Amino acid sequence: MSNLIALQNDTANIVQDEWTLVNLPATQVEVRKQAGKVVLFKLTGEASVAEEQVKNTIIPETGKIIVPLRVFIARNQELTQKLAKGEVGVWLATHELIEDLIANVEDINTLPIIAIFVERFADGRIFSLGTLLRTRHHFKNELRAFGDVLRDQLFFLKRSGFNSFFIRQDRSAQEAIAGLKDFSAPYQGAVDEPRPAFTRYNRGI
Amino acid sequence: MYKYDEIDQQIVDERVAQYRDQVRRYLAGELSEDEFRPLRLQNGLYIQRHAPMLRIAVPYGMLSSKQLRKLGDIAKKYDKGYGHFSTRQNLQLNWPKLEDTPDILAELATVQMHAIQTSGNCIRNITTDQFVGIAPDEIIDPRAIAEIMRQWSTFHPEFALLPRKFKIAVSGTAEDRAIIQAHDIGMEFYLDHNQQIAVKVWVGGGLGRTPILGTVIREHLEWQHALTYCEAIVRVYNLHGRRDNAYKARIKILVKALGIDAFRQQVEAEWLNLKDNANTITEAELARVAQHFEPMPYETLSEHDARFDAAIASNTAFASWVKRNVHAHKQPGYRAVTLSLKPHGKPPGDITSEQMWLVADLADQYSFGELRSSHEQNLILADVKLGDLYSVWEKARANGLATANIGLLSDIICCPGGDFCSLANAKSIPIAEAIQMQFDNLDYLHDIGDLELNISGCMNACGHHHVGHIGILGVDKDGSEWYQVTIGGKQGNDASIGSVIGPAFSAEEMPGVVQKLIDVYIEARTEEERFIDTVRRIGVAPFKQHVYADKNLAKEGAAA
Ligand code: SF4
Numbered sequence: 008m009s010n011l012i013a014l015q016n017d018t019a020n021i022v023q024d025e026w027t028l029v030n031l032p033a034t035q036v037e038v039r040k041q042a043g044k045v046v047l048f049k050l051t052g053e054a055s056v057a058e059e060q061v062k063n064t065i066i067p068e069t070g071k072i073i074v075p076l077r078v079f080i081a082r083n084q085e086l087t088q089k090l091a092k093g094e095v096g097v098w099l100a101t102h103e104l105i106e107d108l109i110a111n112v113e114d115i116n117t118l119p120i121i122a123i124f125v126e127r128f129a130d131g132r133i134f135s136l137g138t139l140l141r142t143r144h145h146f147k148n149e150l151r152a153f154g155d156v157l158r159d160q161l162f163f164l165k166r167s168g169f170n171s172f173f174i175r176q177d178r179s180a181q182e183a184i185a186g187l188k189d190f191s192a193p194y195q196g197a198v199d200e201p202r203p204a205f206t207r208y209n210r211g212i
Numbered sequence: 213m214y215k216y217d218e219i220d221q222q223i224v225d226e227r228v229a230q231y232r233d234q235v236r237r238y239l240a241g242e243l244s245e246d247e248f249r250p251l252r253l254q255n256g257l258y259i260q261r262h263a264p265m266l267r268i269a270v271p272y273g274m275l276s277s278k279q280l281r282k283l284g285d286i287a288k289k290y291d292k293g294y295g296h297f298s299t300r301q302n303l304q305l306n307w308p309k310l311e312d313t314p315d316i317l318a319e320l321a322t323v324q325m326h327a328i329q330t331s332g333n334c335i336r337n338i339t340t341d342q343f344v345g346i347a348p349d350e351i352i353d354p355r356a357i358a359e360i361m362r363q364w365s366t367f368h369p370e371f372a373l374l375p376r377k378f379k380i381a382v383s384g385t386a387e388d389r390a391i392i393q394a395h396d397i398g399m400e401f402y403l404d405h406n407q408q409i410a411v412k413v414w415v416g417g418g419l420g421r422t423p424i425l426g427t428v429i430r431e432h433l434e435w436q437h438a439l440t441y442c443e444a445i446v447r448v449y450n451l452h453g454r455r456d457n458a459y460k461a462r463i464k465i466l467v468k469a470l471g472i473d474a475f476r477q478q479v480e481a482e483w484l485n486l487k488d489n490a491n492t493i494t495e496a497e498l499a500r501v502a503q504h505f506e507p508m509p510y511e512t513l514s515e516h517d518a519r520f521d522a523a524i525a526s527n528t529a530f531a532s533w534v535k536r537n538v539h540a541h542k543q544p545g546y547r548a549v550t551l552s553l554k555p556h557g558k559p560p561g562d563i564t565s566e567q568m569w570l571v572a573d574l575a576d577q578y579s580f581g582e583l584r585s586s587h588e589q590n591l592i593l594a595d596v597k598l599g600d601l602y603s604v605w606e607k608a609r610a611n612g613l614a615t616a617n618i619g620l621l622s623d624i625i626c627c628p629g630g631d632f633c634s635l636a637n638a639k640s641i642p643i644a645e646a647i648q649m650q651f652d653n654l655d656y657l658h659d660i661g662d663l664e665l666n667i668s669g670c671m672n673a674c675g676h677h678h679v680g681h682i683g684i685l686g687v688d689k690d691g692s693e694w695y696q697v698t699i700g701g702k703q704g705n706d707a708s709i710g711s712v713i714g715p716a717f718s719a720e721e722m723p724g725v726v727q728k729l730i731d732v733y734i735e736a737r738t739e740e741e742r743f744i745d746t747v748r749r750i751g752v753a754p755f756k757q758h759v760y761a762d763k764n765l766a767k768e769g770a771a772a
Contacts, residue, residue, distance in 0.1 A: 048455035130455065131372055135450045138447075160373075162369070189230050190226050206494065
């Protein structure tokens with residue numbers, strides 16, 4: 008059973024994933040500590056991918072693939088053909104910079120999909136990234152959240168411009184789908200509905 | 213005050229349903245501890261020492277009598293018959309059952325209340341001056357914008373999971389009473405030279421482990437842009453705040469690391485993209501919300517009342533209560549009254565269900581059915597006629613709500629501390645009670661005069677000890693409870709952070725230490741000098757010397 012929720016015209020369905028996610032080969036990660044506690048979140052902009060990893064990433068020959076941002080940038084040459092066929096999407100983690108993506112793609116809408124990896128659901132940077140991709144960079148295609156994606160964050164993800172949600176494997180997408188409808192008339196304007204309640208409705212005077 | 217329309221009501225109702233389901237899933241094991249934590253916190257639910265603690269939002273401190281009555285009912289039905297007003301103007305219940313919290317929220321929703329974002333890493337309850345709308349020195353009544361900001365920040369999708377908590381305060385008076393410089397964002401409303409409402413925006417203030425006063429990020433912002441400008445600030449913070457270390461995650465650390473100029477540059481660049489978007493506040497929306505905060509239907513009264521003057525002349529207890537607990541009002545013949553939640557020897561800010569019901573009745577009878585909570589943890593009847601003050605005093609006194617100590621040493625601001633809070637290093641309430649008992653003499657208290665004493669049970673500084681004229685902080689030394697003392701802190705326009713006087717004290721020593729600080733002040737003060745003025749004039753040294761004199765002697769004795 009697929010765990011991917013796709014949102015189209017405000018209707019959410021569980022769909023099969025057409026895309027293959029290309030991962031970086033694993034490396035030794037050292038455990039970092041701050042004030043005696045294990046660091047759970049990477050700093051925005053911190054370099055987290057080794058050159059070796061980029062080099063050793065296996066790019067499948069066929070099919071639609073979502074490649075890591077660093078691979079997309081460093082090995083763009085190898086992707087030219089697939090890119091032209093619309094078979095390449097890019098994923099980045101919440102600590103990576105969209106500016107790096109923007110600087111390395113002529114027209115962001117040539118990418119059929121951008122996916123954001125959220126390692127821990129409590130990392131709210133994902134909401135700003137979605138918002139910026141949609142509003143500042145006018146990205147129109149599929150915007151996917153994957154990683155620690157859970158029901159209770161779906162409503163916020165939707166409002167931040169995401170339209171596809173890969174629910175964490177050990178949870179049911181079928182149940183999570185309800186989270187998209189937690190509130191029917193939110194107050195503030197956001198990506199999915201730019202008008203705040205005070206201009207959307209006649210609230211009287 | 214603001215009354216909900218269907219949209220507001222639907223949001224709190226849907227919140228109750230959402231939260232009820234979250235609790236159900238948690239109890240059924242479908243949500244892990246880690247997954248449930250941010251969800252319950254954003255609904256004000258802490259898991260504490262004895263039981264959960266539920267923090268109920270009182271937006272910018274405004275309450276109706278109906279709401280307070282309901283709070284009294286809830287405290288009776290689901291708790292031990294009392295509640296606690298916090299330094300963020302909210303009401304905390306210390307003993308509810310987790311299983312009951314959805315029902316409590318459902319009851320709150322019937323009186324247009326909730327617990328949304330009273331905790332957790334999100335934009336918290338917006339606070340302001342308790343005399344908002346009635347203070348003679350008020351330039352702008354910021355409640356309409358505060359309400360608009362409350363709505364904007366409620367479930368703001370982009371800012372649902374920030375690096376840390378985020379606190380906003382608004383103020384529209386000449387003398388700041390909302391400690392806007394101690395907030396992540398402080399919004400100071402004023403009239404610009406075109407007589408238009410404008411905002412001076414402060415950023416990066418905060419108490420806690422690293423106390424810093426805010427810096428001005430923008431001198432002049434037109435009110436229409438209040439939301440989009442905050443959006444720009446919070447976005448920069450959301451993206452770049454330090455998530456790697458909880459102690460460095462507040463916006464103040466980011467502002468400090470970048471420097472205010474670089475931070476401002478980033479915010480302004482962000483704002484260029486947001487300015488004039490749909491979240492720009494319209495004239496119509498401001499007018500719609502502002503009508504909820506129009507002045508009360510006051511009677512035309514004279515500035516004098518013979519009965520009142522006679523009561524003052526003949527009753528010294530009443531006169532001293534008036535001196536401390538009654539405050540000036542914009543409208544002739546009206547006064548604001550602070551009902552003290554600081555009777556000596558009781559936990560500061562605590563109030564029983566019976567007292568809540570009584571205060572609700574007082575509000576109905578004497579103050580247009582409304583009241584306010586203050587960050588000093590007292591309740592205020594904002595619109596009382598001069599001629600009614602005596603009756604209010606008698607009724608309040610009969611119910612333990614008329615201690616004439618507002619702004620005096622025993623009006624202690626105190627966090628729940630080690631008795632309730634699982635983060636505490638030390639208890640704070642027993643220290644407050646012991647100090648109140650040490651100074652349990654109203655004449656003496658009045659002679660000491662204006663003094664703010666703040667106690668926090670740990671670095672999180674919920675008791676705002678850094679800005680107390682005397683600040684007391686619970687610290688942990690080898691597993692036992694100690695107290696560090698600061699003096700010279702102050703809130704207001706000339707805010708300052710207090711200085712530590714020296715090594716920490718044990719709980720038993722604390723009343724004596726405060727006594728010694730007071731002795732030095734009494735000795736050194738000039739006429740009309742308040743404690744804080746004396747500290748600022750003579751510095752910390754004389755206080756330190758006197759407080760530690762015996763200790764040093766003892767040490768020398770031991771050495772010899
Ligand atoms: S200051 Fe510390 S002990 Fe007091 S309420 Fe806050 S977190 Fe708890």
